[in-house]
Amino acid sequence: MKAAYLTGVIAVGISLAVATPAAAADKTSIVIGGGPYLDVPQMTQAIDKNLWKKQGLTVKMIPFRSGRAAFEAMMGGQLDYALMAEFPAVIGAMRNLKFGVLAEMSQYVATRVIASDKVKQLSGKGLAGHKIGTTIGTNVHFMLEGVLNSAGVKAEIVSVSPPDIIAALARGDVDAAAMFPSFYGGAKKALGSRYQELPVASYRTRFILSGTADMIDNSPKTTRGVLAALLEGEKLSETNVEDTQKAVHKINQGRFSMGFIKESWPNYRRRMNLDEDLINLMIAEGKWIAGRGSIKGVKSTRALYRPFLREGPLKSLAPDRVTLK
DSSP states (O other), X not given: OOHHHHHHHHHHHHTTTTSOOSOSSOOSEEEEESOOOTTOHHHHHHHHTTTTGGGTOEEEEXXXXXXXXXXXXXXXXXXXXXXXXXXXXXXXXXXXXXXXEEEEEEEEOOOEEEEOTTOSSOSTGGGTTOEEEEOTTSHHHHHHHHHHHHHTOOOEEEEOOGGGHHHHHHHTXXXXXXXXXXXXXXXXXXXXXXXXXXXXXXXXXXXXXXXXXXXXXXXXXXXXXXXXXXXXXXXXHHHOHHHHHHHHHHHTTTSSOHHHHHHHGGGEEEEEEBOHHHHHHHHHHHHHHHHTTSSOSOOOOHHHHGGGBOOHHHHHHOGGGBOOO
């Protein structure tokens, strides 16, 4: 949990963000990084029903292992738009990179800390003194420290990469773990009867759509078209949940079982918007990053992030979805 390590993680995560943006004018063929996963059924329906065609767009989707990787690719000129959690956008704003947040797509409302039976008291206070694995310098690390601070306790935080975190917990290298939600199911299967979970109501991951500043400023028709297709996709996902779940299963080529999709469906609040809750979360995360000395000389204030929330395109299509001051 050393600040120097976190600084290195964040520095590496943004080091590629120096290339020239991809777009110069309105485009009909665009590239979006991310995926039509459980957290963005708007994208699933847009792909499955080819809602892009109505907007005169051809869209190529490129999957990434993480939102941070998608953000790096967008900043490196490989993507026009990217789906990710809000945390990479906080770092990008603190680095004054050239991008904008176009919409929050959904929220994950079932965040939790996973523990083995080594944790005898399943609460924030019960985590005191335990070894807890997490991926340092990420939103789950931020969430974990919030849980510990709220309980007024300390624990030994151990850096574990996402692919290794379930195995570390199963082996007993760590007693608990703050992991990305996509690993919860694997942890439950690996731990079996030893599995425990501590719900965390204080943090919700916000999944957002971002675009390069060049696309937002110089390709406004394209940007509105992307958002219009996703708004239509959201309407379809609300009116026919079963069809959307089947589309998630189909488009992801069975990566998620139908049982898992149905079980996980209630864990998300899916609504495109831009509101004060998002910007307040970004301020809190930025203060945490700055407090650790990972990004120096930058104050995490509303004035810093507000220009990066580019509400114009969404407001032109659905003004009720934008409630920013």
